[in-house]
Amino acid sequence: MRNFKPLLAGLAGALLLAGCSLTEDYFGEKEPPPLPGKREAILETGRGLVADPALARLPVILPPQVRADWPVSGGHPANAGGHLAWGGAAAPAWRIDAGAGAQDEAQRPLSTPVVSNGRVYVLDAELTVRAFDAASGASLWSVDTAPEGEDDGFGGGLATDGARLYVAGGHAQALALTAADGQEVWRYRLPGPARAAPALANRLLVAATVDDAVVGLDAASGEKIWSVPASSEGASLLGGAPPTVYGNAVIAAFTYGDLVVFRLQDGQEMWRASLGSIRRYDFGAKFSDFGAPPAVAGDILYASSAAGRTAALAMQTGGTLWENRLGGPSGVWVAGEFLFLITDTSDLVCLYRRDGRIRWVQPLPRFEDPEDQSGPLTYTGPVLAGGRLLLTRSSGGLLQYDPTTGAKLAELPTGGDIYLPPIVANGTVYTLTNGGTLSAFR
Numbered sequence: 001m002r003n004f005k006p007l008l009a010g011l012a013g014a015l016l017l018a019g020c021s022l023t024e025d026y027f028g029e030k031e032p033p034p035l036p037g038k039r040e041a042i043l044e045t046g047r048g049l050v051a052d053p054a055l056a057r058l059p060v061i062l063p064p065q066v067r068a069d070w071p072v073s074g075g076h077p078a079n080a081g082g083h084l085a086w087g088g089a090a091a092p093a094w095r096i097d098a099g100a101g102a103q104d105e106a107q108r109p110l111s112t113p114v115v116s117n118g119r120v121y122v123l124d125a126e127l128t129v130r131a132f133d134a135a136s137g138a139s140l141w142s143v144d145t146a147p148e149g150e151d152d153g154f155g156g157g158l159a160t161d162g163a164r165l166y167v168a169g170g171h172a173q174a175l176a177l178t179a180a181d182g183q184e185v186w187r188y189r190l191p192g193p194a195r196a197a198p199a200l201a202n203r204l205l206v207a208a209t210v211d212d213a214v215v216g217l218d219a220a221s222g223e224k225i226w227s228v229p230a231s232s233e234g235a236s237l238l239g240g241a242p243p244t245v246y247g248n249a250v251i252a253a254f255t256y257g258d259l260v261v262f263r264l265q266d267g268q269e270m271w272r273a274s275l276g277s278i279r280r281y282d283f284g285a286k287f288s289d290f291g292a293p294p295a296v297a298g299d300i301l302y303a304s305s306a307a308g309r310t311a312a313l314a315m316q317t318g319g320t321l322w323e324n325r326l327g328g329p330s331g332v333w334v335a336g337e338f339l340f341l342i343t344d345t346s347d348l349v350c351l352y353r354r355d356g357r358i359r360w361v362q363p364l365p366r367f368e369d370p371e372d373q374s375g376p377l378t379y380t381g382p383v384l385a386g387g388r389l390l391l392t393r394s395s396g397g398l399l400q401y402d403p404t405t406g407a408k409l410a411e412l413p414t415g416g417d418i419y420l421p422p423i424v425a426n427g428t429v430y431t432l433t434n435g436g437t438l439s440a441f442r
Contacts, residue, residue, distance in 0.1 A: 048345060049326060049343070049345070049347050049349060049358060049361045050358065050361065051358045051359060051360050051361055052352075052357040052358050052359070054357075055352055055358075055359045058352070058359060059404070060338055060350065060359060060360075060403060060404040060405075061336055061337070062083050062335060062336060062384070062387065062404075063082060063083045063335060063336045064083060065083050065084065065085040065086075065385075065386065065387075066082060066083065066084060066085060067084075067085040067426050067427055068425065068426070069115050069116045069162075069425050069426065070112075070113075070114055070115040070116075070423045070424065070430075071114055071115070071116045071159065071160045071161065071162070071200070072159045072160075072197065072198075072199060072200055072242070073111060073112060073114070073157055073158075073159070073196065073197035073199075073242040073293070074242065074244075074292075074293055074295075074331070075383075075423065075424070075425075077199055077200065077201040077244070077245040077246070078244060078245060078295065078296040078297070079244055079293050079294065079295040079296070080295060080296065080297045080334060081295055081297065081332075081333045081334035081335050081384065082334070082335060082384070083335055083385070083387075084383065084385040084424040085385065085386065085424075085426075086385035086386030086388075086427055086428070086429055086441075086442075087386060087427060087442065088386055088388075089412065089429070089441035089442055090412075091412070091441075092412070092413075092415075092439040092440060092441050093428070093440045093441065093442045094136060094137035094439070094440050095137070095415055095437060095438070095439045095440075096132065096137045096139075096437070096438050097436060097437060097438075098113075098122045098124065098132070098432060098436050098437065098438035099122060099124030099125070099126070099128055099130050099142070099436050100124040100125045100126040100436055101124070101125055101416075101433070101434055101435035101436030101437075102434045102435060102436075109122075109123070109124060109125050109420065109432055109434070109436065110156070110157070110196070111123055111155075111156065111157025111158060111196065111197045111420070112157075112197075112420050112421060112423050112430075112432060113158070113423060113430055113432055113438065114158045114159060114160050114165075114197075114423075115134060115423065115425035116160045116161075116162045116179070117162045117179065118133065118134045118135065119131050119132065119133065119134060119140065119179065120132045120134050120425075120430065120438070120440075121158050121160060121165055121179075122158075122432065122438060123145075123156065123157055123158050123167065123169070124436055125436065126144075127144070127145045127156070127167075127169045127170060127171060128142055128143065128144045128145065129142065129143045129145055129158070129165065129167060129177065129182065131165075131179075131182065132438070134425070134426070134428065134440070137438070137440060141181055141182040142182070143177060143182040143184075145169055145171070145173065145175060146171055147171055147173060150171055155169065155170035155193055155194060155195060155196075155210075156168045156169035156170050156193070156194035156196065156197065156198075157194070157196055157197020157198065158197055159197060159198050159199065159200040159205070160179060160200070161200060161219070162179060163178070163179055164176050164177065164178060164179055164219070165177045165178075165179050165182075166198055166200060166205050166219065167198075168190070168194035168196075168197065168198040168205075168207040169193070169194055170193040170194060171193065172189060172192055172193045172209070173187060173188070173189060173190060174187070174188045174198065174205065174207050174215075174217060174222070175187040175188070175222075176205075176219070176222060185222075186221060186222030187222065188215075188217055188222045188224065190207060190209055190213075190215060191209055191211075191213045191215065191227070191229075191230060192209035192210055192211050192213055192230065193209060193210050194207050194208065194209055194210075195208055195209060195210040195240040195255075196208060196240040196241055196242040196243075196293075197242040198242065198243070199242055199243040199244065199245045199250065200219065200245075201245035201264070202245075202264060203218065203219050203220060204216050204217070204218065204219060204225065204264060205217045205218075205219045206243045206245065206250050206264075207243075208240070208241075208242070208243055208252055209230065210240075210255075211230035211231075212230055212252070212254045212255055212256075213227065213228060213229055213230040213231075214227065214228040214243065214250070214252050214262070214267070215227045215228075216250070216264070216267055225265075225266075225267075226266050226267030227267065228252075228262065228267055228269075231254065240255065240289065240290065240291070241253035241289075241290040241291065241292055241293040241294070241331075242293050243293065244293045244294050244295070245264065246296040246301075246315060247264075248263060248265065249261050249262070249263065249264060249270065249315065250262045250263075250264050250267075251293070251294055251296070251301065253289075253293060253294060253303065254290075255289045255290075256276060256289075257274050257275050257276020257277065257289070257290075257305055257307055258272050258273070258274050258275075258276065259272060259273050259274075259275065259290075259294060259301070259303055259313070260272040261315075261318065270318075271317065271318035272318065273311075273313055273320070275290075275303060275304075275305035275307060275309045275310075275311055275327075276305065276307050276309075277307040289305070289306050289329075290303065290304075290305050290306065290329075291306060291330060291331070292304075292329065292330055292331025292332075292421075293331060294332070295331065295332050295333070295334050296315060297334045299314070299315045299316065300312050300313070300314065300321065301313045301314075301315050302332045302334060302339055302353075303332065304326075304327040304328060304330070304331065304332050304341050305327050306327070306328060306329045306344065307327065308325060308327045308328070308343075308344060309323060309324075309325060309326075309327045310323070310324045310326055310327045310332065310339075310341065310351070310356065311323040311324070311356075312353075312356060322355050322356040323356065324356040324357075324358075326343050326345075326347075326349065327341075327343060327344065328341070328342055328343045328344035328345075329344065330342040330343075330379070330380055330381065330382075330421070331421075333381075333382050333383060333384055333389075334353070335384045335403070337352065337353050337354065338350050338351065338352060338353055338359060338403075339351040339352075339353050340382045340384065340389055340403065341382070342364070342379045342380070342381065342382065342391065346363065346364040346365070346366045346377070346378075346379060347361050347362065347363050347364065348361070348362040348363075348364055348379075348382065348389070348391070348401060348406060349362075350403070350406065360405060360406045361406065362401060362406030362407070362408070364377070364379055365377060368395055375395070377393055377394050377395055378393075378394040378419070379391050379393055379394070379399075380392050380418075380419060380420060381421040381422060382401070382421075383421060383422050383423070383424055384403060385424040385429060387403070388400040388401065388402070388403065388409060388410075389401040389402070389403045390422045390429060391421065391422070392414065392418045392419075392420065392421060392422055392431060393418070394417055394418065394419055395417060396413060396414050396415070396416055396417055396418060396433070397411050397412065397413065397418075398412040398413075398414055398422060398429065398431055398441065400412075414431045414433055414437070414439055415433055415435075415437040415439055416433035416434060416437050417433060417434040417435070418431060418432070418433045418434060419434055420432050427442055428440050428441065428442040429441040429442070
């Protein structure tokens, strides 16, 4: 049984400190008149994050832009980031209804689209897969992935190798479809509902379930190659982090805050590290989950957890190279010598990749109405494209920031509330709203 004494003591202390007038009235004492002047909060001294002045003159140099498909969640099996090509846009090139949107607060699209060979693929909130022409937005085909006799289910995501489209869904099913017309090739029963999109690399499909089981399937046949049993220990974020693949390693971000690295060919554990909560009363003590997959570049793994920890780890050993006590449910974007991320305190941050020091901080609005502190806002991203950091806002909007300074540059409408990050493929930015609206900006 829980011990509620500390909670009661805290409430009593709050009454004594923040509600003196209540106690005075109760004991019959007259409350004195308020002092004149404007009241200022004495506990809120700032947003907390401060740029390192020693890095003030260090230029943020961006790598060259590249054009590429977006075949898996994160754009690349290793989520390696980079600088994607985009020429900017003043309005969407097209906007369409891409299927079922949010059914309630929980059941909504949880995975970004994937793009390959001129097609955009979307998994909607009812687990129907839809294919669209990337140039025009025209509908090409759609397939209901629910097993016979089952209707409810949500979550999971997509991956593609160009010839086939792979689905890991909330019905505890993984399946392969032909990319051209959606014909089913094979289907496999997962040990539980998929919590995120699958990873695809070296002819292997890797799916993670809501209870942290991990399964490696032969992408050609659907045959199980290896599996890791469920190990979930705590509460998790809605959706989650897809597996990351780097060389011969699979990195699974578990709901209780552990990063576990397995051998790709047989699922044998190589090492693990924790980015979970350190102290009982830390923000994220109940949520040590990862909202986005770790990124690997230059043989170094970069990850950020909802427990407020961002770290760089050596891929060969798992040793910690540096750690910074900031973080959140968004992913880490790697570009050149810098990392970009959004923290749980709604700060857009640029970190120096070598040691994790803060190059610049851009606070993002936390509320739609800052004065009344109503309408809380959340952000997803960032993605670097066309010399701009792109992120989405829960109330709607594709936001653009200068990666060298953090200054806001522009904002484009997304056609509705949005909880998924933007994706960028072959010079086009795509967004998918909570209501199922897909927009293309080029």
